[in-house]
Amino acid sequence: MLVLVGLGLGGADDITVNGLKMVQRCSEVFYESYTSIQAHGFDLSVLENAYNKKITLCNREQIENDTDRILDLAEKTDVCILVVGDPFGATTHWSICQQALSRKIPFQVVHNASILTAVGCCGLQLYNFGQTVTVVNWTETWKPDSYFDRIEANLSCGAHTLCLMDLTLGERTIEGIMSQLHFCRNKPEYKPPAFMSASAAAKQLLAIIEMRRQSGKVTLLKESSRCVGLARIGWPDQKIVCRSLAEMSTTDLGEPLHSLVIVGSTHALEEEALRMWQ
Amino acid sequence: MLVLVGLGLGGADDITVNGLKMVQRCSEVFYESYTSIQAHGFDLSVLENAYNKKITLCNREQIENDTDRILDLAEKTDVCILVVGDPFGATTHWSICQQALSRKIPFQVVHNASILTAVGCCGLQLYNFGQTVTVVNWTETWKPDSYFDRIEANLSCGAHTLCLMDLTLGERTIEGIMSQLHFCRNKPEYKPPAFMSASAAAKQLLAIIEMRRQSGKVTLLKESSRCVGLARIGWPDQKIVCRSLAEMSTTDLGEPLHSLVIVGSTHALEEEALRMWQ
Numbered sequence: 211m212l213v214l215v216g217l218g219l220g221g222a223d224d225i226t227v228n229g230l231k232m233v234q235r236c237s238e239v240f241y242e243s244y245t246s247i248q249a250h251g252f253d254l255s256v257l258e259n260a261y262n263k264k265i266t267l268c269n270r271e272q273i274e275n276d277t278d279r280i281l282d283l284a285e286k287t288d289v290c291i292l293v294v295g296d297p298f299g300a301t302t303h304w305s306i307c308q309q310a311l312s313r314k315i316p317f318q319v320v321h322n323a324s325i326l327t328a329v330g331c332c333g334l335q336l337y338n339f340g341q342t343v344t345v346v347n348w349t350e351t352w353k354p355d356s357y358f359d360r361i362e363a364n365l366s367c368g369a370h371t372l373c374l375m376d377l378t379l380g381e382r383t384i385e386g387i388m389s390q391l392h393f394c395r396n397k398p399e400y401k402p403p404a405f406m407s408a409s410a411a412a413k414q415l416l417a418i419i420e421m422r423r424q425s426g427k428v429t430l431l432k433e434s435s436r437c438v439g440l441a442r443i444g445w446p447d448q449k450i451v452c453r454s455l456a457e458m459s460t461t462d463l464g465e466p467l468h469s470l471v472i473v474g475s476t477h478a479l480e481e482e483a484l485r486m487w488q
Numbered sequence: 489m490l491v492l493v494g495l496g497l498g499g500a501d502d503i504t505v506n507g508l509k510m511v512q513r514c515s516e517v518f519y520e521s522y523t524s525i526q527a528h529g530f531d532l533s534v535l536e537n538a539y540n541k542k543i544t545l546c547n548r549e550q551i552e553n554d555t556d557r558i559l560d561l562a563e564k565t566d567v568c569i570l571v572v573g574d575p576f577g578a579t580t581h582w583s584i585c586q587q588a589l590s591r592k593i594p595f596q597v598v599h600n601a602s603i604l605t606a607v608g609c610c611g612l613q614l615y616n617f618g619q620t621v622t623v624v625n626w627t628e629t630w631k632p633d634s635y636f637d638r639i640e641a642n643l644s645c646g647a648h649t650l651c652l653m654d655l656t657l658g659e660r661t662i663e664g665i666m667s668q669l670h671f672c673r674n675k676p677e678y679k680p681p682a683f684m685s686a687s688a689a690a691k692q693l694l695a696i697i698e699m700r701r702q703s704g705k706v707t708l709l710k711e712s713s714r715c716v717g718l719a720r721i722g723w724p725d726q727k728i729v730c731r732s733l734a735e736m737s738t739t740d741l742g743e744p745l746h747s748l749v750i751v752g753s754t755h756a757l758e759e760e761a762l763r764m765w766q
Contacts, residue, residue: 218504219599226600227508228501296601298608308611308761321497321606321722322504323574323599326614330576331597333586336604337620341647344615360645367641369619444599483586 211236212284212310214297216322219444221249222260229320233261236290238283244270245302246294246377247467249445252403257292265292270302277306284315296324325443325469329372332438332450333483334471339372340364345411345470347376347404355418358431361472365430368475375406375468405466408439412459412470431455431472438471438487439463452487489514490562490588492575494600497722499527500538507598511539514568516561522548523580524572524655525745527723530681535570543570548580555584562593574602603721603747607650610716610728611761612749617650618642623689623748624654625682633696636709639750643708646753653684653746683744686717690737690748709733709750716749716765717741730765 213232218224225233233239239261241254250256258265273280273291283289297303297319310317330336341364343357357373364371419429433456441449441463449463458470476484491510496502503511511517517539519532528534536543551558551569561567575581575597588595608614619642621635635651642649697707711734719727719741727741736748754762 216601221506223506223509224504224599226496226502226504228499230505231501296605296608298614299605304608304611304613304761305757307609308764311764319609321502321601321609323494323601324605326605327574327577327602328599330574330582331585331599333582335582336576337622339620340618341645342615342617363645367619367638479583483582486586486589 211288211316211318212281212306213288213290213318213320214303214307215290215292215320216296216299216324217248217292217294218322219248219295219325219328221445222257224248224323224444225261226320226322229322230261232318232320233263233290233292236288238287238289239263239265239292240268240273240280240290241265241292242273242294242303243267244273245300247403248294249442273306274302277309280306281310281313281315284310285313296322296326299324299326323444325374325467326372328443329440329469329471331443331448332440332471332487334370334438334473334480335477338368338370338474338477338480340367340369340474342372342374344374344376345406345414347378347406348414355421358415358418358429361415362430365472365474370474371472373411373470373472375408375411375466375470377406377467378404406468407466408441408463408468408470409459409461411468412437412439412455412461415455416459436473436484438473438484440469440471441465442467443469450487452484489566489594489596490559490584491566491568491596491598492581492585493568493570493598494574494577494602495526495570495572496600497526497573497603497606499723500535502526502601502722503539504598504600507600508539510596510598511541511568511570514566516565516567517541517543517570518546518551518558518568519543519570520551520572520581521545522551523578525681526572527720551584552580555587558584559588559591559593562588563591574600574604577602577604601722603652603745604650606721607718607747607749609721609726610718610749610765612648612716612751612758613755616646616648616752616755616758618645618647618752620650620652622652622654623684623692625656625684626692633699636693636696636707639693640708643750643752648752649750651689651748651750653686653689653744653748655684655745656682684746685744686719686741686746686748687737687739689746690715690717690733690739693733694737714751714762716751716762718747718749719743720745721747728765730762
């Protein structure tokens with residue numbers, strides 16, 4: 211059997227009782243380490259001690275390249291993959307689930323909290339959110355801005371937009387991939403973990419507004435548009451602030467993980483909530 | 489202290505370890521019984537036995553009218569309100585949270601799974617969902633169709649729409665309210681629980697398409713549009729089917745709770761997923 215177990219948002223105890231039972235009955239437990247982080251950071255021993263179980267850390271490549279090997283294992287014994295948040299919050303997990311189903315391997319999912327719903331803690335109604343976007347880290351040569359159109363489309367319907375922040379976890383460096391190809395080095399090189407802040411995301415949005423303005427386009431999102439910055443939601447030190455986009459670009463919310471909500475049309479109750487974070 | 493604890497989607501064991509610790513440390517535990525149901529139905533003793541705790545059932549009126557009394561209690565002792573799904577999945581809970589914050593009562597939320605993210609189990613990407621709607625039960629005199637415009641707005645952006653089903657839980661009858669007012673009867677009368685099915689929702693959408701067609705309007709949603717019916721997600725007997733809207737209107741998905749997804753533009757991976765439910 212293969213079980214995907216969501217770990218929720220915060221610490222080791224955010225697993226469900228059902229999820230914990232699954233972890234304890236499985237003979238192999240993998241921890242997917244590339245789509246999010248937990249309150250205790252990367253210290254796997256915290257989970258191993260809390261669940262009293264040996265856990266194997268997997269990065270993106272290991273999960274994606276070794277799916278067949280994991281499923282071979284799941285044909286013989288009970289295998290569990292731990293995922294921060296809800297197993298279906300990230301797109302990659304569906305593919306494992308689908309392969310298990312097509313190989314007729316018994317398959318279960320233990321759902322859990324995700325930032326996609328926990329964002330409701332800022333008092334904006336979940337019903338009024340449009341499509342979610344991810345703000346990607348720009349490089350010198352790669353500055354995608356297509357996600358901005360989704361924010362504009364949401365604003366045009368009055369909908370709020372949840373902007374998730376790009377994160378780099380267990381990603382290989384281009385240099386590492388090249389040297390492995392050219393010199394047959396076996397040890398891949400990984401980039402250090404990197405997390406985008408809400409202020410960096412706000413700066414990028416301001417840059418896109420400016421670029422569009424220079425090319426004569428009018429945007430619905432403005433420097434004065436209100437947004438909500440959320441940091442470490444579900445962790446003991448979570449923080450929520452409501453600022454204009456311009457103000458947000460200089461607001462420090464502290465340690466990761468951050469998210470940003472672009473506020474659309476609001477109801478009276480939502481206004482009351484936003485006033486609390488000013 | 490006041491704690492809102494999400495119970496997740498399914499059974500007693502879908503509470504998080506953290507949530508269970510909160511329930512056990514609180515001296516008063518209320519169960520909010522009007523926004524959703526769990527796999528075991530309305531049998532509170534299942535939760536009381538699993539959590540080894542006395543739990544008080546509250547309907548909408550009791551939570552909303554007695555918020556002050558609950559908060560008075562929370563000033564003196566640790567009070568917990570159990571909510572199916574995530575505490576912020578339903579709009580009413582934010583108001584309790586806000587009143588606690590404004591009275592400076594220490595306040596915590598234990599997040600959990602919600603249908604809003606668990607719907608990802610159908611293989612449609614959560615990022616591609618637009619605003620969520622609720623399909624309301626029509627009566628002879630009250631046939632609201634404004635939610636249809638949200639579905640159309642989502643379709644025009646290529647976004648999927650999660651349609652939640654109206655449910656009647658612990659609602660008073662008009663007759664009951666009138667007789668209480670006129671004859672000073674003290675015992676309120678409640679409507680029997682009622683749950684809308686995915687097929688009933690599909691029938692209502694077909695009726696709206698037909699009404700709009702007769703008034704000369706062209707809708708993006710058609711009889712042939714694909715939708716996904718989901719039943720009892722997170723429960724042991726969950727069921728997922730993909731059908732045209734017309735077919736869905738005659739498809740029986742069994743016991744509640746149901747949801748319906750109107751499919752927008754799809755990626756190859758999403759198409760592969762939908763094929764599994766045909």
